[in-house]
Amino acid sequence: MHGLVYARYELLRSFRNRRFFFFSLGFPLLFYFVIASPNRHVRDFDGSGISLPLYYMVGLASFGTMVAMISCGTRIAAERQVGWTRQLRITPLSTRAYFRAKVLTAYTMSCLTIALLYLAGSSLGVSMPARYWFEMTALILVALAPFAALGITLGHLLNVDSIGPATGGGASLLAFLGGTWFPLGNHGFLYQLGQFLPSYWLVQAAHVGLSGHSWPTRGWVTVAAWTVILTAAAVYAFRRDTKKV
Amino acid sequence: MVAAAAAGPGDGIRLAGLTKSFRSPEGPVHAVRGIDVAIARGETVALLGPNGAGKSTTIDMLLGLAPPDAGSVSLFGRAPRAAVDAGLVGAMLQGGALIQYLSVRELLSMVAAIYPAPLDVDDVLERTGLRPIAGRRTQKLSGGETQRVRFALALVANPDLLVLDEPTVAMDVEARHEFWDAMRAFAARGKTVLFATHYLEEADQNADRVVLMAQGRVVADGPPTEIKGRVGMRTIRATLPNVASGELVELAGVARAELRGDGVLLSCVDSDQAIRALLERFPQARDIEITGAGLEEAFLALTADSRSAPEAH
Numbered sequence: 001m002h003g004l005v006y007a008r009y010e011l012l013r014s015f016r017n018r019r020f021f022f023f024s025l026g027f028p029l030l031f032y033f034v035i036a037s038p039n040r041h042v043r044d045f046d047g048s049g050i051s052l053p054l055y056y057m058v059g060l061a062s063f064g065t066m067v068a069m070i071s072c073g074t075r076i077a078a079e080r081q082v083g084w085t086r087q088l089r090i091t092p093l094s095t096r097a098y099f100r101a102k103v104l105t106a107y108t109m110s111c112l113t114i115a116l117l118y119l120a121g122s123s124l125g126v127s128m129p130a131r132y133w134f135e136m137t138a139l140i141l142v143a144l145a146p147f148a149a150l151g152i153t154l155g156h157l158l159n160v161d162s163i164g165p166a167t168g169g170g171a172s173l174l175a176f177l178g179g180t181w182f183p184l185g186n187h188g189f190l191y192q193l194g195q196f197l198p199s200y201w202l203v204q205a206a207h208v209g210l211s212g213h214s215w216p217t218r219g220w221v222t223v224a225a226w227t228v229i230l231t232a233a234a235v236y237a238f239r240r241d242t243k244k245v
Numbered sequence: 246m247v248a249a250a251a252a253g254p255g256d257g258i259r260l261a262g263l264t265k266s267f268r269s270p271e272g273p274v275h276a277v278r279g280i281d282v283a284i285a286r287g288e289t290v291a292l293l294g295p296n297g298a299g300k301s302t303t304i305d306m307l308l309g310l311a312p313p314d315a316g317s318v319s320l321f322g323r324a325p326r327a328a329v330d331a332g333l334v335g336a337m338l339q340g341g342a343l344i345q346y347l348s349v350r351e352l353l354s355m356v357a358a359i360y361p362a363p364l365d366v367d368d369v370l371e372r373t374g375l376r377p378i379a380g381r382r383t384q385k386l387s388g389g390e391t392q393r394v395r396f397a398l399a400l401v402a403n404p405d406l407l408v409l410d411e412p413t414v415a416m417d418v419e420a421r422h423e424f425w426d427a428m429r430a431f432a433a434r435g436k437t438v439l440f441a442t443h444y445l446e447e448a449d450q451n452a453d454r455v456v457l458m459a460q461g462r463v464v465a466d467g468p469p470t471e472i473k474g475r476v477g478m479r480t481i482r483a484t485l486p487n488v489a490s491g492e493l494v495e496l497a498g499v500a501r502a503e504l505r506g507d508g509v510l511l512s513c514v515d516s517d518q519a520i521r522a523l524l525e526r527f528p529q530a531r532d533i534e535i536t537g538a539g540l541e542e543a544f545l546a547l548t549a550d551s552r553s554a555p556e557a558h
Contacts (some may be wrong), residue, residue, distance in 0.1 A: 004356030009351060016346040083341025090308050090329055090336045091402070093359040 003097030010101040011108060014075075022023060022073065025113055028064030032056055032120050048183040050210050054128075057121030058206035059180040064117065065110035066174065066199060069147035071168045072106040076155025077163045080241070089242065103148045110144055119228045128209045139205035139214055143223050146198045149230035156237035174199040198226045258284040258307070258406065258437065262316035265302050276302040279316070279463035284454075286321070286405070289432045291448035292441040293472070294458035301339055301443040303458070304410050305533065307439070308336055320406060328406070332360040335404030337395050339411050339441075343383040349394055350379040357401045364403040372427050373397040388415040396424060400431060407431060409440035413447065425451050449473050474500070479516035479537050481523065484531040485509045496522040 015021060035056050039045075042052035069190060079085050082100075088098060118126075151167075158166055175181065177190065178199025184191045194200035201219040208214055263280040266273045277299040292300045305311040307318055309325030320328035328334050334387050335515065343352060350366060357363035369553060370376045373393050378386070386394065392415050409428070413421045419467045442448055448455045448469060455472040457465040465472055480499065486507040493502035493509060498518030503510040509530075513519040516535055523530055 003359075006355055009347060009355040012351070013344065013346040079344060082344065083338065084312065084344050087338060087341060087398070090334060090338070091356065091359045092330045092332050092361070120531060 003093065003100060004101045006093060006097060006177040007101035008102050010105050012107065014105050020071075022040055023063065024068055024109060025116060028060040028067075028113060029116055029120055031063075032117060035060075036124055037120075039213060046183045047185065050183075050206055052125070054126045054209050055183065055206055057117050057124075057126055058136070058140070058209070059203050060115050062143075062199065062202035062205070063171070063175045063180045064113035065140060065144055066147050066202065067167070067171045068109040068113055068170055069106045069108075069144050070151040070154065072102045072167070073151035073153070073155030073158075074154060074160075074163050074167060075105075076102065076157055077160050080156070081160045085242075095238070096193045099152060102152070106148055106151065107141070107144070110141070114140060120208040126209070130135045132209050135214060136205050136208040139208060140202060143198055143202040143205065144224035146223060146230045149227060152234040153230060156234070156241040181205045196222060198223050252477045256321060257288075258282075258321075258439070259319040260303070260307065260316070261319075263303065263306055263313050263318065263510075264315040265299075265306060265311065265313050275461050277306070277313075280461075280463055281459075282287045282456055282463065282466070284437060286434050289429075289438040289451065289453045290440075291452035291455045291469075292439060292458060293445065293448040293455050295442075295443055297460075297520050298443075298458040299461040300438040300443075300458055301410055302461075304336075304338075304408060304441060305441075308334065308408060331409070333405045334393065334404060334408065334546075335399035335402035335406070336408040337399040337410065337412050339414070341395070343386070343391060343394060345382070346385055349375055349383065349386070349397075351399055352383055353401050354396050360402045361380050362403055363401050366401060369397050369401045370396055371429065373400065374423050374427075389417055389420045392416055392421065393424065396427070405437060409438070411441055411443070413442070413444075421447075445473065445476060474514050477486065478512050478514060479535055481509075481511040481513060481516060481519060482532070482534040482536070483509055483511075483523070484532040485527055485530045488527065492526075493523075496526065499524065 036053045039052045044050070045052040045055045048055060076085070085098075118133070148168075154163055154166060156171075174197060177194060178197050178201075179194060180199070180203055184194045184200070195218065201215055201223055204215060204219060260282045261426060263277055264286050267277045268274075280299075280303060282290075292303065296298050302311065305534040306313045306316075306513065307320070307325065309318070318325050318472070321333055323331065323333075324507065325334075331532060334411075347355065350370065353366045353369060357366055367376075370379050373396055375390075375393055375397055378390060396409070396412060397410070407428075412428075413424055426445070428438065428440070440447075440452070449472075450469075452469055455465075455467065455469050456463055457472055462527055484507050488504075488509065490502045490509075493499060493511060496511070496519055497524040498513050498515035499522075500514050501513045503512075511519060511523070520533070520535065539555055
């Protein structure tokens with residue numbers, strides 16, 4: 001209950017940070033139109049069986065949301081630097097409520113990114129039954145869980161100066177290996193590697209739009225495993241950080 | 246639980262045998278070396294000491310931010326974390342900035358919402374003199390204004406125990422004045438206040454009791470007048486041959502006298518009185534110098550014995 005008011009102001013803060021807002025929503029959208037607009041009539045993109053506008057709609061939604069989730073760590077690092085997390089430790093706000101506020105904010109930003117890209121996709125002719133839209137969105141939101149934990153981990157391990165390059169580079173690499181920029185096909189090294197990455201399954205949510213089928217078991221297992229591993233890492237990083245005075 | 250909260254041994258603040266060391270490249274630093282302090286509910290206590298005396302480390306342990314190596318802390322009969330969770334503690338830590346993109350009023354509301362029984366935000370804005378800048382964004386505040394907001398954040402909790410670590414750093418004279426007025430008004434509601442400072446005047450004017458710390462130990466604990474008498478001394482030096490130290494100590498205002506060859510060194514509680522008495526009795530005294538002993542010097546004098554004691558390591 002008390003944590004909710006805290007979360008509400010946390011949201012207000014991120015909306016007021018105009019530059020953050022502008023770049024995190026603007027870039028995926030810009031990329032999308034640059035890539036998908038000239039190729040809007042490609043029905044079967046690179047043998048994936050998915051239309052190019054749909055492929056990149058999900059690809060860039062996954063990139064944008066991934067960045068939004070990880071940037072929750074950037075805010076944690078900033079709050080650590082100004083001593084705010086220390087100040088919060090002498091209030092009744094629980095650690096759980098603090099992280100809930102952070103994750104909630106990151107998910108809200110992600111939902112906005114998704115909504116904008118869906119609109120952009122529709123404008124380029126992406127259409128599917130309402131049920132598929134919902135299912136696809138649900139899969140994306142589930143696949144974002146490990147990235148929330150990754151953001152928290154980095155926020156407690158790194159400082160304000162190093163977290164920018166680390167999250168930017170990390171997100172780009174994960175996006176590349178996950179197939180955001182081009183399909184990984186169904187064989188070869190990149191494909192094999194992708195199977196083990198949460199970002200791959202994020203992008204694979206696009207297949208719902210094609211067939212209405214969600215992930216195979218392997219997708220669920222991979223996302224669940226990463227969520228568990230990175231949550232443990234986040235708990236470790238948090239404890240290690242708060243031991244220092 | 247209610248019964249335990251009634252006046253009794255569990256009431257008030259109790260620090261028993263607190264000890265804390267840190268590792269540093271130069272070897273271990275014994276920041277706090279066994280501190281015992283009991284503070285009754287409703288008392289306003291100053292933790293006075295020079296930089297490096299162990300005040301902040303003591304406060305960190307009191308608030309549960311740092312675990313002590315040995316000893317225990319009890320806040321109204323509870324462990325620090327439990328007292329903090331119950332909303333009994335409000336604190337203004339040393340340093341630290343504010344989070345951005347909120348107005349002063351919004352930041353206070355955000356923090357007030359965390360506590361079970363906070364004060365009214367407008368009321369706190371009024372008391373801390375922040376009303377004129379209540380709508381200003383936190384990133385646009387001056388250093389002194391930021392300090393006042395940090396004080397307001399501690400107050401809005403409506404805590405039973407208010408802890409302030411060097412609260413007036415970065416405040417100008419007028420802001421200090423307003424700050425202490427607000428603090429005393431809060432204390433007058435039966436609240437317990439503990440503040441750390443290295444200004445003798447602040448301790449003297451605003452506390453019921455002063456706990457004097459130096460080199461990780463409590464070196465004196467008593468009413469401000471008493472502490473002031475011990476550390477707020479001035480020293481008179483003069484050339485005055487052939488005089489007995491016993492005669493000098495008897496002079497009004499003199500606490501201690503030392504002979505150094507032809508020179509005398511008088512530590513005075515009241516140097517004005519002492520100089521008059523000195524010249525009346527010994528008009529031949531010359532080369533007279535009166536110097537105010539800084540806190541640091543006074544501390545060094547008070548702790549001379551403990552410093553020469555062998556180190557634990």
